[in-house]
Amino acid sequence: MKPKLRDIEIADIVLHLGRQPRILIVDDEKPITKMLECAFSGVGYDVVALQCSNTAGNHIASRARKGVGHDVVISDYDNKYASGDYEGGMTLYRRLQREGVVPALYIVISSYDTVPIP
Numbered sequence: 001m002k003p004k005l006r007d008i009e010i011a012d013i014v015l016h017l018g019r020q021p022r023i024l025i026v027d028d029e030k031p032i033t034k035m036l037e038c039a040f041s042g043v044g045y046d047v048v049a050l051q052c053s054n055t056a057g058n059h060i061a062s063r064a065r066k067g068v069g070h071d072v073v074i075s076d077y078d079n080k081y082a083s084g085d086y087e088g089g090m091t092l093y094r095r096l097q098r099e100g101v102v103p104a105l106y107i108v109i110s111s112y113d114t115v116p117i118p
Contacts (some may be wrong), residue, residue, distance in 0.1 A: 019046075020044055021046065026075040026076060026092065028076060036074060036091065053091070053112040060103070064101035068101045072107065073107070075109070076108075
Protein backbone atom coordinates (compact mmCIF):
# COMPACT_ATOMS: atom_id res chain seq x y z
CA MET A 1 0.00 0.00 0.00
CA LYS A 2 1.32 3.41 -0.98
CA PRO A 3 1.79 5.74 2.04
CA LYS A 4 -0.51 8.73 2.29
CA LEU A 5 1.02 12.11 1.47
CA ARG A 6 0.28 13.48 4.95
CA ASP A 7 2.08 10.47 6.53
CA ILE A 8 5.19 11.25 4.52
CA GLU A 9 5.06 14.95 5.41
CA ILE A 10 4.67 14.24 9.14
CA ALA A 11 7.47 11.65 9.03
CA ASP A 12 9.77 14.08 7.21
CA ILE A 13 9.10 16.85 9.72
CA VAL A 14 9.61 14.54 12.69
CA LEU A 15 12.84 13.21 11.17
CA HIS A 16 14.12 16.73 10.53
CA LEU A 17 13.20 18.05 13.99
CA GLY A 18 13.81 14.88 15.96
CA ARG A 19 10.49 15.45 17.74
CA GLN A 20 6.82 16.07 17.10
CA PRO A 21 6.22 19.46 15.42
CA ARG A 22 4.67 22.15 17.64
CA ILE A 23 1.70 24.11 16.27
CA LEU A 24 -0.04 27.11 17.82
CA ILE A 25 -3.58 27.87 16.62
CA VAL A 26 -5.01 31.34 17.28
CA ASP A 27 -8.65 32.06 16.48
CA ASP A 28 -11.35 33.87 18.43
CA GLU A 29 -13.97 31.30 17.37
CA LYS A 30 -13.79 28.30 19.69
CA PRO A 31 -15.29 25.81 17.17
CA ILE A 32 -12.53 26.71 14.69
CA THR A 33 -9.72 26.29 17.24
CA LYS A 34 -11.22 23.00 18.44
CA MET A 35 -11.59 21.62 14.90
CA LEU A 36 -8.03 22.53 13.94
CA GLU A 37 -6.65 21.29 17.24
CA CYS A 38 -8.33 17.89 16.77
CA ALA A 39 -7.23 17.63 13.13
CA PHE A 40 -3.57 18.40 13.78
CA SER A 41 -3.20 16.50 17.04
CA GLY A 42 -4.86 13.53 15.34
CA VAL A 43 -1.94 13.22 12.93
CA GLY A 44 0.79 13.61 15.51
CA TYR A 45 1.39 17.32 16.01
CA ASP A 46 1.91 18.86 19.45
CA VAL A 47 -0.88 21.48 19.43
CA VAL A 48 -1.77 24.48 21.59
CA ALA A 49 -4.95 26.41 20.77
CA LEU A 50 -5.61 29.93 22.06
CA GLN A 51 -8.47 32.33 21.41
CA CYS A 52 -6.74 35.62 22.18
CA SER A 53 -3.99 36.90 19.89
CA ASN A 54 -2.48 39.08 22.61
CA THR A 55 -2.16 36.01 24.85
CA ALA A 56 -0.77 34.10 21.87
CA GLY A 57 1.90 36.74 21.26
CA ASN A 58 2.98 36.58 24.89
CA HIS A 59 2.92 32.78 24.80
CA ILE A 60 5.06 32.63 21.64
CA ALA A 61 7.62 35.10 22.98
CA SER A 62 7.84 33.31 26.33
CA ARG A 63 8.34 29.88 24.74
CA ALA A 64 10.87 31.20 22.23
CA ARG A 65 12.96 32.69 25.06
CA LYS A 66 12.95 29.25 26.71
CA GLY A 67 14.08 27.61 23.46
CA VAL A 68 10.83 25.69 22.94
CA GLY A 69 9.10 27.87 20.36
CA HIS A 70 6.39 26.76 17.98
CA ASP A 71 7.32 25.48 14.53
CA VAL A 72 4.02 26.64 13.00
CA VAL A 73 1.50 29.33 13.93
CA ILE A 74 -1.94 29.34 12.33
CA SER A 75 -3.72 32.59 13.08
CA ASP A 76 -7.08 34.06 12.15
CA TYR A 77 -6.80 37.18 9.99
CA ASP A 78 -9.49 39.01 11.97
CA ASN A 79 -9.09 37.99 15.62
CA LYS A 80 -11.24 39.95 18.06
CA TYR A 81 -11.54 38.53 21.56
CA ALA A 82 -10.84 38.96 25.26
CA SER A 83 -11.06 42.33 26.97
CA GLY A 84 -11.41 44.39 23.78
CA ASP A 85 -8.25 42.88 22.30
CA TYR A 86 -7.93 43.33 18.57
CA GLU A 87 -4.81 41.96 17.03
CA GLY A 88 -5.39 40.22 13.73
CA GLY A 89 -3.10 37.65 12.19
CA MET A 90 -0.94 40.13 10.29
CA THR A 91 -0.66 42.45 13.30
CA LEU A 92 0.44 39.52 15.44
CA TYR A 93 2.99 38.54 12.77
CA ARG A 94 4.48 42.05 12.71
CA ARG A 95 4.66 42.03 16.52
CA LEU A 96 6.55 38.72 16.43
CA GLN A 97 8.89 40.15 13.78
CA ARG A 98 9.70 43.13 16.01
CA GLU A 99 10.39 40.77 18.92
CA GLY A 100 12.47 38.43 16.73
CA VAL A 101 10.37 35.34 17.49
CA VAL A 102 8.65 34.50 14.18
CA PRO A 103 8.12 30.73 13.83
CA ALA A 104 9.41 28.81 10.80
CA LEU A 105 5.93 28.80 9.25
CA TYR A 106 3.25 31.42 9.90
CA ILE A 107 -0.15 30.85 8.29
CA VAL A 108 -3.01 33.38 8.29
CA ILE A 109 -6.51 31.99 7.72
CA SER A 110 -9.71 33.86 6.95
CA SER A 111 -13.39 33.22 6.32
CA TYR A 112 -13.52 36.21 3.97
CA ASP A 113 -13.58 35.79 0.17
CA THR A 114 -10.75 38.28 -0.28
CA VAL A 115 -8.37 39.74 2.24
CA PRO A 116 -6.03 42.67 1.54
CA ILE A 117 -2.45 41.79 2.44
CA PRO A 118 -0.70 44.87 3.79
